[in-house]
Every structure is written in C-alpha cells, then in structure tokens.
Amino acid sequence: MLNNKIRYALVKGNKTYGQITDELLANVEQKPPLWWYGAMTIGTILLAIGAWAVYMSLSQGLGTWGLTNSVAWGWDIINFVWWIGIGHAGTAFSIFFLVFRQKWAGSINRAAEAMTVFAVVCAAMFPLLHMGRPWLAFYIAPYPNTRLLWLNFNSPLFWDVLAITTYLITSIMLWYMGMVPDLATIAQRTKNKVGKFLYGMFSMGWNGSLYSYNRYETLMKILGGLAAPLVISVHTIVALDFAVSVMPGWHTTILPPYFFVGAIFSGFAMVLTIMILLRKAFKLTDYITEKHLDNIAQVLKFGSLIIGLAYVTELFTAWYSGVEYEIFTFFRARFTGNYSVQFWVMFTFNAIIPQLFWFKKARRNLVILFIVSIIINIGMWFERYIILVSTLAQDYLPSSWTPYHPTMVDIGIYLGTFGLFTCGMMMFIRYIPIIAINEVKPIARAEKLRKLKEQNHEH
Amino acid sequence: MSTKQIIGVFDDEALLLKATQKLKSHGVNIRDIYGPSADHDLIKNLTRESKLPYLSVFTGILTILLTFAFVYYVTVIDYPLHYGGKPVFAFPSLVVVMYLLCILITGAFTTFSFLTSEKMFPGKAPRLVDPRAAIDRFYLVLERNFNPDEITEWLREEGAEEIIEKETEA
Numbered sequence: 001m002l003n004n005k006i007r008y009a010l011v012k013g014n015k016t017y018g019q020i021t022d023e024l025l026a027n028v029e030q031k032p033p034l035w036w037y038g039a040m041t042i043g044t045i046l047l048a049i050g051a052w053a054v055y056m057s058l059s060q061g062l063g064t065w066g067l068t069n070s071v072a073w074g075w076d077i078i079n080f081v082w083w084i085g086i087g088h089a090g091t092a093f094s095i096f097f098l099v100f101r102q103k104w105a106g107s108i109n110r111a112a113e114a115m116t117v118f119a120v121v122c123a124a125m126f127p128l129l130h131m132g133r134p135w136l137a138f139y140i141a142p143y144p145n146t147r148l149l150w151l152n153f154n155s156p157l158f159w160d161v162l163a164i165t166t167y168l169i170t171s172i173m174l175w176y177m178g179m180v181p182d183l184a185t186i187a188q189r190t191k192n193k194v195g196k197f198l199y200g201m202f203s204m205g206w207n208g209s210l211y212s213y214n215r216y217e218t219l220m221k222i223l224g225g226l227a228a229p230l231v232i233s234v235h236t237i238v239a240l241d242f243a244v245s246v247m248p249g250w251h252t253t254i255l256p257p258y259f260f261v262g263a264i265f266s267g268f269a270m271v272l273t274i275m276i277l278l279r280k281a282f283k284l285t286d287y288i289t290e291k292h293l294d295n296i297a298q299v300l301k302f303g304s305l306i307i308g309l310a311y312v313t314e315l316f317t318a319w320y321s322g323v324e325y326e327i328f329t330f331f332r333a334r335f336t337g338n339y340s341v342q343f344w345v346m347f348t349f350n351a352i353i354p355q356l357f358w359f360k361k362a363r364r365n366l367v368i369l370f371i372v373s374i375i376i377n378i379g380m381w382f383e384r385y386i387i388l389v390s391t392l393a394q395d396y397l398p399s400s401w402t403p404y405h406p407t408m409v410d411i412g413i414y415l416g417t418f419g420l421f422t423c424g425m426m427m428f429i430r431y432i433p434i435i436a437i438n439e440v441k442p443i444a445r446a447e448k449l450r451k452l453k454e455q456n457h458e459h
Numbered sequence: 460m461s462t463k464q465i466i467g468v469f470d471d472e473a474l475l476l477k478a479t480q481k482l483k484s485h486g487v488n489i490r491d492i493y494g495p496s497a498d499h500d501l502i503k504n505l506t507r508e509s510k511l512p513y514l515s516v517f518t519g520i521l522t523i524l525l526t527f528a529f530v531y532y533v534t535v536i537d538y539p540l541h542y543g544g545k546p547v548f549a550f551p552s553l554v555v556v557m558y559l560l561c562i563l564i565t566g567a568f569t570t571f572s573f574l575t576s577e578k579m580f581p582g583k584a585p586r587l588v589d590p591r592a593a594i595d596r597f598y599l600v601l602e603r604n605f606n607p608d609e610i611t612e613w614l615r616e617e618g619a620e621e622i623i624e625k626e627t628e629a
Contacts, residue, residue, distance in 0.1 A: 017495055017595030142533065150538040153530050154545070154552040162556060166563040173570050180579075185495070185593035204574065205583030208592050211506055212577055213497035218509040219573040226515075226566045233559065441496035445472065 011107070011287055011444040014451070020444060021185065024437045027282050028186055032430055035281070043422030050416010053409045054129065062132050064409040068402045071392040075410040076126045078384040081259075082266070083123035083417065084164070084238055085380060088231060089267025090116025091171050094178075095228045106443050107287045108296075110436045111278060111428075112271050113175040118424035119270075120168045122417035127160070129413065156240040163230075163237040170227045177219065180206050181438040235263040242387065248325040249334075249391035252317060258310040262380060265303035265350070269376035272296045274425070276370050278434055287435050294363045300376065301357035308351030325396055338403075339390040342382050349379025464490065467599040467614040468621040472498040475597045479505060482613055488602040493592040511576075515569040522564045526557045596620075 015023070056064050067074050094109035128134045140161050142151045151158050184206040187199035206212070239259035242250040272293065279288045318330035334343040353375055356362040363369065393404050428434075469475040472494075479489060479501075492505065530553045534540070539547045574580060592598050601610060614622050 021495070021594045142529075150533045152540060152542075153534055153556050154549050159552075159555045159559070162559045166559045169563060170566050173566055177570060177573075181496075181593075188590040188593050201582045204579040204581050205577075206579065208493045208495065210492040210494060210497070210501055213494075214502050214506040215509045215511060215573060215576065217497055217502065218511045219569060222512060222515050222569050223566055226562050226569075229558075230562055233555075237555070438496045442498055445498070 011440060011447050014448060015286070015444055017441055017444075020441060021437060023284075024287070024433050024435050024440065025186065025189065027429055027434060028431060029189070033281070036426060036430065039422060040426050043419045043426060046415045046419025047423060048419070049412050050419055053412025053416055056409045057129060057413070058134070062130070064407060066404060066406045066410050068404065070395065070400050070402045071389060071404040073130075073388055073392065074404055075406045075414060076130045078381070078388050079414050079417065080123050080126035080130075081238055081384045081387075082381050083119050083126070084235065085259075085263035085266040085384075086270045086377075087116045087119035087123055087167075087171075087267065088235060088263040089271045090114070090119075091167075091174065091227050092231045092264055092267060093271065094174065095224045095231060106439045107284075107435045108271065108275060108292060109439075110175075110178065110432075111274060111434050113171060113178065114425065114428045114432070115270060115274060116171050116267075117168070117175055118421050118428075120164065120171065121424070122421050124164055124168065125413070125417055125420075127164075156237060156244055159237045160241055163234045167227075167230050167234045170223065170230055174220070174223045174227055177216075177223065178436060178439075179432060180204060181208065181216075182433050182436065184208065185437065186433070232260055235260045247391050247395060248323070249318075249329040249387065252314065254310060254313055254317065258307075258314070261303060261306045261310065262350075262383060265300065265307055266377060266380035268296055268299050268303065269373045269380070272300065272369060272373040273377070276366060276373070278429065280366075282429075282434065284435065287440060290364055293366070293369055294360075297357045297363040297369060297372075300354050300373075304351055304354035304357075304376075308347075311347060311351060329391060329394070333390045333394050334386060338394070339386060342386050343390075346379050346382040346386055349375050350383060353379075464625045465601045465610050465614070466623040466625060467601070468623065469597040469599065470595065470620050472501055472597065475599060476501055476504060478614060479599060482599075482601065482610070485613065487610055487613075490600040490602050492597060492599055493589075494597040495593055495595060511569060511573060514572055515565050518568045519561055519565040522561045523557050526560045527553065530556050 011020075065074065065076065067076075090109070090112035093112040097109070128137055131137060140151065140158065142153075180203055183199050184203035187196055187203050190196050190199060236256040236259065239256040243252065243255040245251060275288055275293065275296070279285060279293075315330055315335075318326040321327075333339050353372060356368065356372060362372075389404050394401050467478065469478065475492070475494075476498075479492070483489060489505075492501070494501075531548070534553070535548050541547065589596070589598060599614075611622055
C-alpha cells in the first residue's frame with residue numbers, strides 16, 4: 001500500500017512518531033476546553049427533551065405523533081432515513097478508501113466511524129419507537145416461540161431490521177478493533193488509575209508485536225471487505241421499504257441506487273461538518289489538511305451531480321409512464337403544488353448549491369465548505385420529507401387526502417436524537433484519540449521517505 | 460524456566476529491518492518485534508501471511524449454507540405462508556437474509572478468531588515491553604541462543620540505539 005504515489009502532503013510538518021503521539025493524544029490527556037462543557041450541556045438538554053418525548057409517546061401512545069390514517073409514516077421514518085444516511089459515510093469512508101487505497105482517509109476514518117455508530121443508534125430509535133410497544137421488539141427476531149409463528153422473510157421491513165442490526169454490529173467491530181492499539185498506548189501513558197484500568201481493560205492485552213500487527217491488519221481488511229457490501233445493502237434495503245409498495249412516487253426501480261447515493265452524499269456532508277469543527281477545535285490542521293477537505297468536497301460535488309440526475313430521471317420516468325397518479329405526484333404535488341417549497345429547497349440545496357465545489361476557491365474556503373455542508377444536510381432532510389409526505393398525504397383517493405403536521409412529541413424525539421448524537425460525539429472526542437495514531441504513523445513515515453527521495457534527486 | 464533475552468532498541472524501521480535480516484541470516488532466533496505501528500515493509504519481509512482469510516471464507520460459505528437451510532425450513536416446510544399468490548419458496552428474497560447473516564456471523568467469528576489466536580480478551584492487561592514501544596521505538600527481542608557478545612556486536616553495528624539484556628520467565 002505504501003508504494004502508492006502520494007501527490008500531496010497527507011501529514012504536514014516532518015513529525016517524529018513521538019510528536020505525532022503527543023499531538024494526537026492531546027484531546028485525551030489534556031483537560032477538555034470550555035466549549036466541550038458547553039456542547040455537553042446542550043446535548044444533555046436536548047437529550048432530556050428527547051426523554052420527555054419518548055415518555056409521552058410510550059405512556060400515551062402514538063396518538064401523540066402527527067400521524068394520520070393516510071400518513072402513517074411521518075417524521076419518524078423521515079428522520080430514520082436521514083440518520084441512516086448520515087450513518088453511511090463512516091463505514092463508506094474507511095472501506096471504500098481502503099479498497100481503493102486512498103490513504104488520505106487514514107486520518108478521517110476514526111471520527112467518521114464514530115459518527116456512523118452514533119448516527120445508526122439514533123436512527124434505530126425511530127423504528128423502535130414507531131412499533132408503539134418497543135419492549136416487544138424481540139418479536140422481530142426469528143426464534144421458535146410459543147405463538148408457533150415465524151417471520152415473513154420476504155418482507156423488506158424484516159430485511160431492514162436485519163440490515164441495520166448487522167450494520168451496527170459490524171461498524172462497532174470495525175471501529176472498536178481499529179482503536180485497540182491506540183487504547184493500549186493511552187493505557188501505558190495515563191497516570192489516572194481509573195483511566196489506566198479502563199483503557200487497559202478495553203485494549204485487551206494488545207502488545208504491539210509485529211506478528212500481531214500482521215494478523216490485525218488482515219483482520220481489518222476482512223472486516224472492511226465484509227462491511228463494504230453492507231454499506232450498499234443497508235440503504236438499498238431502506239429504499240426497498242418504499243419501492244416494493246404501490247404508492248405513486250415510491251414505486252420506482254430507481255429508488256435503491258438513488259437512496260444509496262443520497263446516503264453517501266448526506267453522510268459525507270456530515271463528515272465535512274464534523275471534520276471542520278474538530279480540526280479547528282483541536283488544531284489538527286497538520287493531519288486534516290486543506291487537501292483532505294478539498295477531497296471530501298470533490299466527492300460531494302460528484303454525489304450532487306448523481307443526485308441531480310436522479311431527481312430529473314424520476315421526473316422523466318413519471319412523465320414518460322403516462323400514469324396519471326405518478327404525474328400528479330411528481331408534477332402537481334411536488335413540482336408546483338402543496339409541497340413545491342420543500343421540493344425546490346431540496347432541489348436547490350442538493351443538486352445546485354454543491355456545484356460551487358467546481359471552483360477551487362470554494363473548496364479551499366472553510367466558511368463556504370462549512371455552510372454548504374450544513375445546507376446539504378438540510379436539503380437531504382427535505383428530500384426524505386418530500387418522498388414520504390408528498391406521496392402519502394395525497395395518494396390515489398382524494399377523499400383520503402390529509403395534511404400532515406408534526407407535533408411537539410415528534411419534534412422532541414428528533415431533538416433528542418440530536419442530543420444523543422452530540423453527547424456521543426463529545427464523549428468520543430474526550431476519551432478516544434480522534435485520529436487513528438497507529439494508522440497515521442506509517443503515512444507520516446512514507447511522507448518523510450518521499451521527501452528524502454526528492455531531495456536526493458535534486459542533488 | 461527463565462530464559463535470557465537480548466533486546467535491541469531501534470528508532471527507525473529501515474535500520475530495524477536490516478538488522479533483523481542480518482541476525483536472521485546468522486541464525487539468531489527472533490522472538491518478537493514490538494513497535495508503535497505496522498510498517499508494511501517489515502510485515503512483508505518478516506512475517507508469514509496470516510491464515511485468517513481462509514478461515515473467514517470457510518465460515519462465510521458455511522454460514523450461507525446454514526442460513527439457507529434455516530430460511531428454507533421456515534418458509535417452505537414449517538410455516539408456508541401464502542400471500543398475494545406469490546410462491547412460498549421465493550429464492551431472491553431469501554438471498555437478502557442469507558447475505559446479511561453471512562456478513563454478520565462471518566465478521567463476528569473472524570474477530571473472535573483473531574482475539575483467540577492473539578490470546579486477547581477484554582480485561583487483559585496490556586503487556587508492552589516498554590511504554591516507548593507504543594510511541595516511537597522498536598524493540599527487537601532476541602533469544603540468547605548464540606554468543607551474547609556476538610549478538611550485541613551485530614546489533615551495535617546495525618545501529619541499535621540501545622541494547623538491553625533481560626531475564627524473563629518464559
């Protein structure tokens with residue numbers, strides 16, 4: 001892998017291994033800055049709002065949500081799909097770039113995987129609560145039971161349960177196994193007794209032997225290889241939840257690839273948001289260089305083009321099909337009708353604004369990068385809103401048309417997942433090195449060797 | 460039984476690689492090499508390929524077969540459910556279940572096998588030779604099956620920063 005050509009500096013400033021260790025462990029070893037407490041407080045408040053909303057929906061039932069007979073999937077599934085989409089990028093990051101040997105992902109994938117794990121946990125909250133009686137969630141596990149019932153293995157909803165469980169467990173394994181060597185390093189260095197015990201426990205007796213590293217790298221490649229198809233399948237299966245139905249606007253074959261690209265797109269946008277913040281907060285500019293952010297922006301530009309193509313293709317298919325219901329959903333409801341504001345927000349935010357990244361100046365400007373990454377996340381939320389609500393609220397029978405409005409409980413649960421995500425990420429940046437130290441070291445060394453070579457050529 | 464070990468400390472992978480190759484050619488037994496990161500040159504030159512991939516391919520195939528047997532038993536034999544006039548044995552939709560369970564079980568089993576082969580488990584204390592092995596130094600641990608002075612000499616020639624003699628319970 002190290003023989004690949006590197007076209008630009010991945011780790012700046014000729015650092016020794018000692019320096020790298022010190023700098024990357026700073027967030028664990030030093031006292032957290034003031035803003036950390038601030039963010040934690042906000043996260044906890046949001047979490048408390050979420051807890052209230054969950055209490056309301058459990059104690060009083062799903063009547064507290066804005067769902068109606070027609071719109072049986074509202075904010076819950078919108079937010080579920082949105083969070084799952086965000087949860088995509090982490091694994092996509094480490095795996096696709098492992099497969100394509102893109103070393104620049106080395107300093108980003110730990111944080112991206114952490115984001116994945118928390119986002120998937122947030123996503124899983126929604127279908128669980130949507131069951132109404134989450135304590136009976138084990139009914140969806142296939143086990144011999146007294147009701148003498150088995151599951152319907154042909155149902156995309158069951159596939160979804162399986163896909164998300166598999167994705168969550170595999171992502172956690174990949175994330176956790178990836179940090180074992182770093183945990184051992186912290187356990188060696190820390191002076192705090194509790195810390196030493198906990199880090200030591202979680203490092204599972206890692207000894208840093210070359211032979212262990214050999215097997216370890218093989219393991220990481222296998223896990224990466226296994227998780228790569230998962231990245232595609234999770235969102236494909238989420239899309240099938242919609243696509244196998246006969247609702248206008250859902251019943252299309254483009255939905256799986258379209259959802260997949262959308263997921264990668266929104267996930268990378270969230271990675272960009274988080275990396276800009278972390279880089280600024282922990283002064284990681286030498287490890288997450290402008291070129292790294294530039295690369296993410298390029299991927300976003302590409303994603304945006306495909307998303308735009310998918311939107312236009314959907315419209316074309318609806319028109320070309322000649323089916324009046326499809327034409328109504330796409331051209332009346334979405335294009336010009338009740339949901340046109342959301343539709344055009346989605347279209348502009350996802351397909352047009354990211355085209356700014358054709359310009360290098362935009363890709364190198366942190367403020368623009370940050371704003372556009374937030375805009376994409378909002379745009380992707382509206383995409384899910386459009387797909388769900390515009391189809392369900394105005395379906396075949398005008399007599400069953402109904403407007404959809406979320407209630408405070410809906411909003412509360414959504415805010416709660418933000419709290420969960422914020423608290424999770426804050427705990428992560430407090431206790432675990434943000435960048436995989438053992439992965440960055442070989443990259444830094446390759447960088448040094450390359451520089452030496454260049455100098456020798458000059459003389 | 461206690462054995463005596465000689466440890467050469469290096470601060471550069473290239474030096475370490477050269478030293479290791481030299482000592483190997485002289486027939487010195489290399490017990491282990493500890494370091495802060497996995498250098499690919501070192502791994503390629505000094506270790507054998509891990510057999511983990513074969514194990515996971517085998518597990519994967521086994522899982523697919525077992526999962527197929529399970530879903531076939533459920534959907535066709537034990538609880539055939541007719542809905543919408545669709546066939547009971549709908550292979551394409553079973554593929555999804557087989558595929559996902561294959562990934563889940565193979566991933567978990569491979570991780571478990573790795574931990575077993577490394578004798579790692581949660582709660583085991585980290586056993587680094589030296590705290591610096593996790594930061595920036597490489598430790599070449601040799602068995603003293605040779606004249607120790609000679610080994611020391613070779614190590615020094617190859618640029619070892621420090622040479623430690625140690626007695627360990629083997």
